[in-house]
Amino acid sequence: QVQLVESGGGLVQAGGSLRLSCAASISSFSSYSMGWFRQAPGKEREFVAAINWSGTSSYYADSVTGRFTISRSNAKNIVYLQMNSLKPEDTAVYSCAADRFASVRTMGVQTSHDYRGQGTQVTVSS
Numbered sequence: 001q002v003q004l005v006e007s008g009g010g011l012v013q014a015g016g017s018l019r020l021s022c023a024a025s026i027s028s029f030s031s032y033s034m035g036w037f038r039q040a041p042g043k044e045r046e047f048v049a050a051i052n053w054s055g056t057s058s059y060y061a062d063s064v065t066g067r068f069t070i071s072r073s074n075a076k077n078i079v080y081l082q083m084n085s086l087k088p089e090d091t092a093v094y095s096c097a098a099d100r101f102a103s104v105r106t107m108g109v110q111t112s113h114d115y116r117g118q119g120t121q122v123t124v125s126s
Contacts, residue, residue, distance in 0.1 A: 002026050002115050004096050009120030012086055016124070020081040022096030022117060030054070032114070033099050034072060034079040035107040038092035038122075048094070049081060050107040059104035064090075086124045095119035 008020040026032060035050035049070040051058045058070050067086075072079040079096060097113035099106070107113075 002098075004098060004115055004117030006094065006096055006117045006120040009094060009122045011123045011125065014086060014088055014124055014126050016086050017082070017084045018086065018122060020083065020094055020120060020122070022079045022081075024077045024079070024096075024098060024115075026077065026098060026115070028100075029077040030074040031100055033102040033104060033107055034070075035097045035099070035104075035113070036070060036079075036081045036094060037097060038090075038094045039119075040089075040092040043092075045111075047108045050102075050104040051079065052104050053101060057104050059108055061108070083122070086122075088124045088126045090122060091124050092122060093119040094122050 003025045005023045033052045036048040039045040049060045051070045055072050067084050069082040096117045098115040099113050
């Protein structure tokens with residue numbers, strides 16, 4: 001059974017950093033593009049970042065460009081989201097998703113995915 005398990009969330013002050021991890025129990029992980037999404041209370045789920053199956057292409061939402069970096073280790077079946085210069089408006093539940101051979105821009109607009117995780121809470125205090 002495929003699972004995506006996020007970790008690394010927590011409480012941080014504005015301006016601080018966190019690194020999220022998403023561990024994937026997918027046997028063909030290197031065939032899947034991976035994305036991070038977030039949902040704040042009372043708001044719709046929104047795209048944050050995506051990386052293609054080989055790690056050679058990435059794509060970011062305008063709101064996080066220059067502050068967040070997505071990366072992956074196909075040897076470890078893990079995708080990371082390094083979040084720097086965090087702002088209170090970054091507070092949300094962050095979850096990862098996997099889509100086989102999807103383009104990073106396609107992941108940015110998709111509302112359904114091959115696999116999705118449950119999420120990890122990130123809270124940024126002012």
